[in-house]
Amino acid sequence: xxxxxxxxxxxxxxxxxxxxxxxxxxxxxxxxxxxxxxxxxxxxxxxxxxxxxxxxxxxxxxxxxxxxxxxxxxxxxxxxxxxxxxxxxxxxxxxxxxxxxxxxxxxxxxxxxxxxxxxxxxxxxxxxxxxxxxxxxxxxxxxxxxxxxxxxxxxxxxxxxxxxxxxxxxxxxxxxxxxxxxxxxxxxxxxxxxxxxxxxxxxxxxxxxxxxxxxxxxxxxxxxxxxxxxxxxxxxxxxxxxxxxxxxxxxxxxxxxxxxxxxxxxxxxxxxxxxxxxxxxxxxxxxxxxxxxxxxxxxxxxxxxxxxxxxxxxxxxxxxxxxxxxxxxxxxxxxxxxxxxxxxxxxxxxxxxxxxxxxxxxxxxxxxxxxxxxxxxxxxxxxxxxxxxxxxxxxxxxxxxxxxxxxxxxxxxxxxxxxxxxxxxxxxxxxxxxxxxxxxxxxxxxxxxxxxxxxxxxxxxxxxxxxxxxxxxxxxxxxxxxxxxxxxxxxxxxxxxxxxxxxxxxxxxxxxxxxxxxxxxxxxxxxxxxxxxxxxxxxxxxxxxxxxxxxxxxxxxxxxxxxxxxxxxxxxxxxxxxxxxxxxxxxxxxxxxxxxxxxxxxxxxxxxxxxxxxxxxxxxxxxxxxxxxxxxxxxxxxxxxxxxxxxxxxxxxxxxxxxxxxxxxxxxxxxxxxxxxxxxxxxxxxxxxxxxxxxxxxxxxxxxxxxxxxxxxxxxxxxxxxxxxxxxxxxxxxxxxxxxxxxxxxxxxxxxxxxxxxxxxxxxxxxxxxxxxxxxxxxxxxxxxxxxxxxxxxxxxxxxxxxxxxxxxxxxxxxxxxxxxxxxxxxxxxxxxxxxxxxxxxxxxxxxxxxxxxxxxxxxxxxxxxxxxxxxxxxxxxxxxxxxxxxxxxxxxxxxxxxxxxxxxxxxxxxxxxxxxxxxxxxxxxxxxxxxxxxxxxxxxxxxxxxxxxxxxxxxxxxxxxxxxxxxxxx
Numbered sequence: 001x002x003x004x005x006x007x008x009x010x011x012x013x014x015x016x017x018x019x020x021x022x023x024x025x026x027x028x029x030x031x032x033x034x035x036x037x038x039x040x041x042x043x044x045x046x047x048x049x050x051x052x053x054x055x056x057x058x059x060x061x062x063x064x065x066x067x068x069x070x071x072x073x074x075x076x077x078x079x080x081x082x083x084x085x086x087x088x089x090x091x092x093x094x095x096x097x098x099x100x101x102x103x104x105x106x107x108x109x110x111x112x113x114x115x116x117x118x119x120x121x122x123x124x125x126x127x128x129x130x131x132x133x134x135x136x137x138x139x140x141x142x143x144x145x146x147x148x149x150x151x152x153x154x155x156x157x158x159x160x161x162x163x164x165x166x167x168x169x170x171x172x173x174x175x176x177x178x179x180x181x182x183x184x185x186x187x188x189x190x191x192x193x194x195x196x197x198x199x200x201x202x203x204x205x206x207x208x209x210x211x212x213x214x215x216x217x218x219x220x221x222x223x224x225x226x227x228x229x230x231x232x233x234x235x236x237x238x239x240x241x242x243x244x245x246x247x248x249x250x251x252x253x254x255x256x257x258x259x260x261x262x263x264x265x266x267x268x269x270x271x272x273x274x275x276x277x278x279x280x281x282x283x284x285x286x287x288x289x290x291x292x293x294x295x296x297x298x299x300x301x302x303x304x305x306x307x308x309x310x311x312x313x314x315x316x317x318x319x320x321x322x323x324x325x326x327x328x329x330x331x332x333x334x335x336x337x338x339x340x341x342x343x344x345x346x347x348x349x350x351x352x353x354x355x356x357x358x359x360x361x362x363x364x365x366x367x368x369x370x371x372x373x374x375x376x377x378x379x380x381x382x383x384x385x386x387x388x389x390x391x392x393x394x395x396x397x398x399x400x401x402x403x404x405x406x407x408x409x410x411x412x413x414x415x416x417x418x419x420x421x422x423x424x425x426x427x428x429x430x431x432x433x434x435x436x437x438x439x440x441x442x443x444x445x446x447x448x449x450x451x452x453x454x455x456x457x458x459x460x461x462x463x464x465x466x467x468x469x470x471x472x473x474x475x476x477x478x479x480x481x482x483x484x485x486x487x488x489x490x491x492x493x494x495x496x497x498x499x500x501x502x503x504x505x506x507x508x509x510x511x512x513x514x515x516x517x518x519x520x521x522x523x524x525x526x527x528x529x530x531x532x533x534x535x536x537x538x539x540x541x542x543x544x545x546x547x548x549x550x551x552x553x554x555x556x557x558x559x560x561x562x563x564x565x566x567x568x569x570x571x572x573x574x575x576x577x578x579x580x581x582x583x584x585x586x587x588x589x590x591x592x593x594x595x596x597x598x599x600x601x602x603x604x605x606x607x608x609x610x611x612x613x614x615x616x617x618x619x620x621x622x623x624x625x626x627x628x629x630x631x632x633x634x635x636x637x638x639x640x641x642x643x644x645x646x647x648x649x650x651x652x653x654x655x656x657x658x659x660x661x662x663x664x665x666x667x668x669x670x671x672x673x674x675x676x677x678x679x680x681x682x683x684x685x686x687x688x689x690x691x692x693x694x695x696x697x698x699x700x701x702x703x704x705x706x707x708x709x710x711x712x713x714x715x716x717x718x719x720x721x722x723x724x725x726x727x728x729x730x731x732x733x734x735x736x737x738x739x740x741x742x743x744x745x746x747x748x749x750x751x752x753x754x755x756x757x758x759x760x761x762x763x764x765x766x767x768x769x770x771x772x773x774x775x776x777x778x779x780x781x782x783x784x785x786x787x788x789x790x791x792x793x794x795x796x797x798x799x800x801x802x803x804x805x806x807x808x809x810x811x812x813x814x815x816x817x818x819x820x821x822x823x824x825x826x827x828x829x830x831x832x833x834x835x836x837x838x839x840x841x842x843x844x845x846x847x848x849x850x851x852x853x854x855x856x857x858x859x860x861x862x863x864x865x866x867x868x869x870x871x872x873x874x875x876x877x878x879x880x881x882x883x884x885x886x887x888x889x890x891x892x893x894x895x896x897x898x899x900x901x902x903x904x905x906x907x908x909x910x911x912x913x914x915x916x917x918x919x920x921x922x923x924x925x926x927x928x929x930x931x932x933x934x935x936x937x938x939x940x941x942x943x944x945x946x947x948x949x950x951x952x953x954x955x956x957x958x959x960x961x962x963x964x965x966x967x968x969x970x971x
Contacts, residue, residue, distance in 0.1 A: 169563045173211060176588035183211075185584040186226075186539050187219035195221060199253075201246035203239070207579060207596040216582070216595055218243070218539065220251045223480070223513045225536045227529075228522040229554065230543025235578045236522045239541055239597055240484055241265065241604055243520055247482055248291050248427040254516075255422030255481040257447070261440055262486060263433030264605040266296045266310050272603050280599040289601045296429045297421070301409015304900070305434075315421070315430060316412035319370050320351075321446055329500040330442045331401045339398055342390045345383065346376050346398075354380045359846070360830075362886070369413050369891040374402050378783040396787070403789075408439050413891055418450050422478040437490045438499065444491055445501035448508040451481050455515030480516030483508070488521035489528040502530065509536040527553040538585035541595075544575040559585035560592045618657040627653060627661070628669040635675055635686040637903065643682045733771055733904040733939035738965040740767060743943040746965065747958050751947065761950045768946075769962065770908040771939035773797045774896075775919055778936070781888055782929040793893035794938075795919050797912035799970050802885065805895040808966045809940075814882035817864060819918055823925045828855050835868060835877040888927050899963070906939060942968060 175183035178197045183206065200217030218226075226243070230236040240258070245268065247256050258265050271288035272278065281288060298306050300314040324344045325335060333340045350372050353364035356379040365372070376383070377399050383389050405411065421428050430447075432440040454476045485491065491501040509519055510532075523529055527549040534557045542554050551572050555562060560583035565571070572581070583592040618626070627650055634641050647663055654661060667677050667684070676685040744767050751762050775795045780788040794803045800816035803809060818826055824847065831844045838856060842849040856876050859865040866879040885892055916935045924930055941962035948955045959968040 169208070169565055171561060171563070171591050173206075173208065173593055174588075174590040175214070176586070177214075178217075181213065182215045182217050184217050184219060184586075185582065185589055186224050186586060187217075187221070187588075188586060189588060191219065191221060199251040201243060201250055202598060203242050203246060204580075204595040204597045207594040211593075218246075220247055220254065220482070220518075223516050223518045224520075224538055225509050225518070225533075226520040226539045226541070227526075227534065227537040227557075228520065228541045228543075229526040229545065229550070230522075230524065230580070231546050232524055233577065234543035234545075234575070235580070235597060236524070236541075236543055237262070237264065237486055238578070238600065238604055239543075239580070240486055240520060240522055241268065241600055241602070242597060244268070244427060244484055245291065245600065245602055248293055252425040253479060254518075255424060255426065255428070255479045256484065257421055257428045257430060257451075257481060258484040259440075259444055259447075260429055260431050260486065261433055261435075261437075261490070263431050265429045266431060267605040268427070268429070268602040269294045269296075270603040272600055274604075277599045281601065284598055286599065286601055291427055291602055293425055294427045294429060296431060297416070298431045299409040299434055300412055301407070302434045303898075311431065313420070315410075315416040316414070317410050317443065317446055318367065318413065318415035319373070319411050320366055320368050321415065321450075322442070325503075326442060326445065326500050329498060330405075330438050332438075338390065339394050342377075342383070342394055342398055346373055346380070349380055349383075350376050354382070357381045357384055359844070360886075367413060370402050370406050370411055371887075371889050371891045374399055374789070375887050375889055377402075378789075408435065410435070410439065410443060418454055418476075418478055421447070422451060422481045424479045441491050441499035441501040444485065445499070445504035448483065448501065448504040451478065451483065452504075452508050452512055452515065452517055454478050455481065455512070455517055459515045480518070482518040482520065484520040486522050487524075489523040489525045492521075492530040492533050494528050494530050506530065506532050509533055526550045526557075529553075531557075540583040542572065542575075542581040542583075543579070544577070545572050558583040558592060560589065562592045566592065566594075618659055620659050620661050623653055623657055623659040623661045624665060624669060627666055628673070631666075631670060631684070632673050632675070635670075635684065639686045641684045643677075643679070643684065646684065731771065731904060731906045731909070731937070731939050732901050733906065733941060734899050734963055735902045736769070736904070736941045736962045738943075738960070738962050740769065740943060742965060743767060743960040743962070744945065746960060746967070747945040747947070750958065750967070762947050763950060765946045765948050765955070768908055768944050769941060770910055770944050771904070771906045771941055772910045773912055774803055774938045774940050775916060776896075776936045776938050777919060777923065777932060778934045779888065779923070780931045780933060781927065782931070788931075789889060790933075791889050791893065792897070793888060794896045795914070796940075796970075797914050797919075798910055800914040800918075801970070802893065803896065803940075804892045805899060806892075808964050809961055809968065811970050812884050814880060814884055815922075816914075817880065817882075818926065819914065819922055820862075821925075823928075824851075825855055825859060826925055828852065828859065829864065829878070829882070832865065832876060832878055835870070835875040837873060837875050841876070888923070888930055901938065904939070904941070909939070 175185075176187060176189060176192060177183050178192070180197075182197065182200070182202075184192065184200065187200070197217065199220045201220050202215055203218050204216045206212065206214045206216060218224075228236045228239050244256055244258050244265070247254065260266070268291050270290045272281065273288070278288060295313060296311040297313050297315040298311045300316040303314055322330075324340070324347060327333075327343055327347075328335045328340050333343070349364075350368045351364050351366060354362055354376060356362060358379070359381075362376070377395050378384075383395065421430070430443070432443060435443070455478065457476050458478065491499055492505050493499065493502070505519070508517055511517075512519070521529075521533075525547075526534075526545070527547075534553075537557065538559055540554070540558050540560075542558070545551050545554065554572070555567065558581075562581075562583070566581060575581070578597045580595050580597060581592055582595045627646075630649070631641055631646060646666065650661060650663060650666055653659070670684060671677060674686065678685060744764060747764050747767070751764065775797055776792055777795060778790070778792045780790055782788040795801070795815075796803045796811060799811060800819060802812035802815055804811070818829075821829070824845075827845050827847075828841065831841060836844075838849055838853050841856075842852040845852065847855075856865055860867065860876075860879075863879055865876050868875050868877055920932045920935065923932060943960040943962055945958040945960065946955055947958055960966070961968050
């Protein structure tokens with residue numbers, strides 16, 4: 001078609017009825033055609049008017065020349081210019097006889113380009129049939145052959161884009177293919193020549209005529225940015241599972257991390273059990289299978305609320321990994337607001353050190369906790385200064401935000417090493433469904449930043465052939481990593497909105513190609529994604545979309561030629577579930593194409609719940625057994641349950657399971673088990689005999705203990721042994737997780753090693769399970785503004801030391817030395833961290849120098865301090881090692897809180913050496929602003945092995961922790 005120019009427009013789905021089977025004219029094009037017809041009509045009228053005027057002038061001239069002509073001839077001459085006669089005949093006559101008429105005709109032939117370029121048939125002609133186009137066609141008869149040729153070209157064009165499946169879509173589809181007919185996306189010809197089909201991810205099949213049998217393999221050898229989008233329920237999360245499944249099975253040289261904000265990917269460990277998909281798997285030549293190399297991580301603080309079997313490990317983040325910008329974005333603070341500047345100052349002080357309002361010097365640390373930040377905000381002298389500090393309200397507001405951050409369950413002093421998350425041959429699922437969007441963004445932002453930084457360093461080391469061992473290997477030695485993210489619009493939103501993940505993910509996609517960092521992200525709203533990320537994608541998978549803005553965004557960012565037919569608005573809106581439009585940036589793929597996603601081999605939990613299928617029905621006997629066992633366990637624990645509560649629970653379970661269990665039947669069942677129904681009091685009680693049920697067992701165990709030669713334990717090597725109490729009581733304790741047999745085997749193994757070293761001979765006589773009382777001290781700790789924070793710590797009542805837990809139980813050092821000291825003596829010891837003179841020390845503790853010397857003399861007498869001389873100067877330094885947390889709010893004090901508690905029947909209970917009053921008085925002498933509110937007993941189970949030397953007869957104890965199985969040296 002010569003000079004043909006199409007009128008293009010943005011997609012408008014509000015007028016879908018205009019898109020018929022033959023795509024080629026849209027609403028704007030029709031309007032353009034109408035305007036062209038109107039222009040042509042006006043030009044025709046203008047030319048006819050000019051012709052009329054010229055004809056009239058000629059007629060007047062002829063009348064003057066032929067005055068003697070007949071009246072009939074004059075009338076005929078006058079009548080000829082009239083336009084009341086048929087226009088076709090009049091136009092033809094004047095074209096032949098009147099020479100001046102040739103000029104207007106020439107103007108029509110060479111007139112506006114639009115008139116020549118478009119024929120006047122089509123939709124516009126059908127809508128306005130009254131437009132007199134025939135005379136125009138007659139006048140431009142010279143141009144008629146060109147119009148006819150143009151018409152044939154337009155009909156040919158319409159045939160190209162006709163929606164009949166039998167006709168080919170242009171441009172022609174071509175791929176990079178292997179010898180088996182599989183086609184690749186994302187793989188270059190040079191990579192294929194080197195590696196063939198290795199690590200090709202089978203994600204679907206081409207769904208176009210003449211290509212139906214071709215499997216689609218996505219490259220995973222090189223880094224990629226893959227964008228998956230689609231409306232809710234269209235299959236986008238399903239595709240993410242297919243990609244993750246394929247990488248886990250086909251490429252063992254990379255790490256895969258799936259960030260799951262919905263909580264549906266943990267089920268990939270199980271084979272697919274959906275009936276409809278099992279048949280589809282057979283048709284695709286696949287079998288259902290679960291993934292064995294999957295590891296599901298949940299936030300550390302959510303361990304207790306999460307069902308067992310749905311996760312494998314917990315993850316946490318070091319607070320020190322967060323930047324000021326991270327905290328501000330997460331808390332919703334302006335970076336350079338007063339609160340933002342206060343936050344920056346506090347983080348700087350925690351890292352470099354500061355002085356408290358009590359003149360105490362706090363050393364800086366790179367690995368700090370949230371409690372360290374809060375302590376700094378509340379106690380730093382500069383921040384709380386009336387002259388140079390910040391407002392009390394600002395400090396309180398920021399402190400409350402950090403207090404709330406502790407409840408997120410993601411922070412820990414140690415954090416999860418990156419090598420546990422990104423590991424060759426491991427599919428890692430990070431379940432963030434427990435977290436709010438802003439916290440999820442924080443986790444992903446830190447994760448992306450860590451992966452990119454680690455891979456940059458590793459890539460440079462590999463290039464330099466340099467490898468170093470050390471702790472940094474836990475953070476740096478990771479393989480090329482695929483990061484897969486669902487619901488990405490909440491993490492990298494478009495416009496001016498930023499999250500804690502925005503900048504990190506933008507840098508990840510921009511700089512990740514060389515280090516081998518890949519990203520697969522999915523969303524329901526393509527138009528809501530930051531264009532800086534979309535501009536980096538090289539593979540796009542588009543499912544059904546509904547909204548106009550989303551479809552525009554997809555067409556704009558697809559890195560491939562999209563056939564004209566696929567640009568129809570109705571096309572994207574009517575894609576079936578599991579069918580997608582795929583675009584590939586590689587030049588080996590000629591255009592975008594349609595793909596059918598393969599069925600999942602592993603179980604997918606992201607399907608919409610069909611409520612009609614979720615109702616579970618139990619029989620009356622099943623519900624009766626369920627409720628009776630539930631409340632029998634409650635009675636054994638509490639001895640009493642209210643009838644109102646029982647009635648309410650029974651009604652709820654009857655409604656849930658469609659049962660009809662009556663209250664009388666339930667109470668009768670409880671009575672059979674030994675309960676007493678007191679209808680007057682409205683309670684169900686437990687008989688006394690049920691409480692004392694295990695008497696025979698207890699008596700038998702007590703006889704065994706009495707028969708054991710426990711009196712002989714008091715060997716010379718043991719100082720004042722404390723006899724355990726032999727009383728059967730139920731107490732709150734830590735759970736026993738290490739079997740007695742394993743503990744005995746560990747003791748015997750230790751004895752065997754000693755026998756080989758010293759040639760002695762010892763044997764294990766007996767092993768007893770005893771419970772050591774541990775004090776849980778709850779307190780209020782006041783700050784300079786006379787506000788307080790609540791906290792707790794744990795003290796071993798036998799050793800008198802603080803008790804902590806870091807994968808095993810550890811104790812502080814030196815606390816027991818302080819029980820006999822006065823407040824001033826403790827104060828002097830606290831500041832004697834390095835050799836000092838009496839004068840220097842007096843300035844630090846704000847006491848008179850003579851008073852300090854008297855205190856130092858007492859401490860020397862107690863062998864806690866010793867005198868040294870340096871260059872003739874008398875100085876004092878500690879004579880014993882002290883390892884004590886400086887603050888009662890130190891996170892180490894809370895480390896036992898994560899260990900669950902149980903109700904245990906205790907037979908052997910160790911006696912306390914330090915009373916609760918001793919502990920209360922000491923703590924309040926160490927920290928004067930601390931007020932103890934309660935002290936509770938929690939019991940720690942320990943296996944005590946009695947070992948005897950067969951030659952000397954001497955006995956000693958070996959203690960094994962019944963929770964971790966580690967040997968305890970301070971029992």
